[in-house]
Amino acid sequence: MKTALSILMFYFVSMxxxxxxPLDESKLRELTKQFIEAKNLRQQPNSDEKDxxxxxxxxxxxxxxEHVKFNVTVTSKDELRSAMIAKLEDKIxxxxxxxxxxxxxxxxxxxxxxxxxxxxxxxxxxxxxxxxINIMSLEFNEHGKIKHIRRHHGL
Numbered sequence: 001m002k003t004a005l006s007i008l009m010f011y012f013v014s015m016x017x018x019x020x021x022p023l024d025e026s027k028l029r030e031l032t033k034q035f036i037e038a039k040n041l042r043q044q045p046n047s048d049e050k051d052x053x054x055x056x057x058x059x060x061x062x063x064x065x066e067h068v069k070f071n072v073t074v075t076s077k078d079e080l081r082s083a084m085i086a087k088l089e090d091k092i093x094x095x096x097x098x099x100x101x102x103x104x105x106x107x108x109x110x111x112x113x114x115x116x117x118x119x120x121x122x123x124x125x126x127x128x129x130x131x132x133i134n135i136m137s138l139e140f141n142e143h144g145k146i147k148h149i150r151r152h153h154g155l
Contacts, residue, residue: 020142021142022107023107023140023142027144028107028109028140029102029109031109031138031140031146032099032109032111032138033099033102034058035055035058035138035146036097036099036111036113038051038054038055038057039055039097040095040096042054042084043092043095043117044092044094044095045092045094047088047092049088052085052088055084056077056084058145059080059145059146060141060143060145060146060147062075062147063075063146063147063149064147064148064149065151066148066149066150067151068150068151068152069152069153090119090120090121091119091120091122092118093117093118093119093120093127093129094116094118095115095116095117095119096115097114097115098113098114099111099113100112100114107141107142108138108139108140109137109138110136110138111135111136111137112133112134112135113133113134113136114131114133114134115130115132115133116129116131117130133154134151134153134154135154136149136150136151136152137149137150137152
């Protein structure tokens with residue numbers, strides 16, 4: 001009897017998960033563009049805590065943010081917010097993000113973007129300027145919130 005109940009429960013959970021409608025392609029593209037825009041807004045000379053909070057509003061409560069190159073994973077919004085607020089102390093001269101391409105899958109996008117920025121991190125003795133092509137995967141939940149970010153840094 002327990003086995004039959006377990007199988008029945010597994011069946012209902014599986015059907016519920018499979019029946020969830022994926023977000024449509026235009027919605028995923030728009031959410032990706034908005035997220036990249038929010039990322040850029042929080043990296044400007046006049047960025048403040050509101051810009052950080054707007055960026056964080058795109059993330060699900062239960063999320064994972066992986067920086068693949070540095071083998072760093074963040075899963076706490078409070079931790080991420082604290083780090084972003086601390087970075088507001090850095091001197092930013094400019095930051096520009098331009099989307100080059102978006103590929104769409106089932107509740108996931110892969111966005112390729114060009115980042116050109118100049119800033120003076122508070123822990124360094126001189127400003128740095130860089131240009132990089134980066135790729136980021138964004139996995140969305142059924143509510144359109146990002147539940148998994150994988151950041152692949154460019155060459």
